[in-house]
Amino acid sequence: MSALRRSPLHDRLESNGARFFERDGMPTAASLGGHDGARARVLGLGDLSHLPRIGFKGPEAPAWVQQHGLALPQPNGWTPLEGGGLLARLAMTEFFVEGAGVSRLQAALRARPAGVYPVLRQDAGLVLVGERLDELLAETCNVNFRAVPPGQVVMTLMVGVSVLAIRVEREAASLLRLWCDPTMAPYLWDTLAGIARELGGGPVGIDVLPVALPQV
């Protein structure tokens, strides 16, 4: 495989016996051994670092978002993008985009619009899913996500690591998307995976994960 990108969790996935395939220019774990589906039902931890993402900020950034026909989220809020991506507003004038929609905005940023500045985002992207998600959150984080209104972005510390978190309620079970600095990702992964295993789940490949976020 001659991928240009490499997940900060590549070694962790490899040592878990991952079967890799290339997605978005990055070797991505399709599955981790057997029983992924059973683990994901209880509490699955997955690596979605392969998804493309960009950030941008600047005084003209909110107007620029609207120029591109996108709904402007509230500060500390997010909106889904067509095709399963998301647009999060991290401050009055700072934005974070992941998934579908990134390439279009990236191309538009190359034209150097006035008052909008690109921000390099190399976050590790994680996802937690399953019935016992709340138990893991109670052990690792101080925010009561059940009380957080839908459509809100939470910036908090999880086991001491600064994370950006979005919780999405789905029909079957809740889903939590997490982003953190890539250098902290192996520690966060090990800690969350350890707790997930104790609860009857563990790391899973993306074959059993909902990669696209459902509409809010």
Place this chain on the structure above:
Amino acid sequence: MKLLRCPINGPRPVSEFQYAGEVRPMPDPATCPDTEWADYVFNRNGAPGVKREWWLHIASGVWFIAERDTTADRVLRTYLWGEEGSR
């Protein structure tokens, strides 16, 4: 668990915050006398009372000011820089 209210992110445990010292207006080093400059550089006010302090919400990078009564260990209010008047 102690809670501190971040003006942007709302109440959070104090472990998510970093204390960054008292709010101290800097005298102009070009014009102020040496004694005043030395006082600014070396001396800190440790007297108990209501203090204005810089705090940082680590997870989101929000800098704000907390007014804290150090005798009662109570935070009176928190606000962003430039929003002193808003109560």
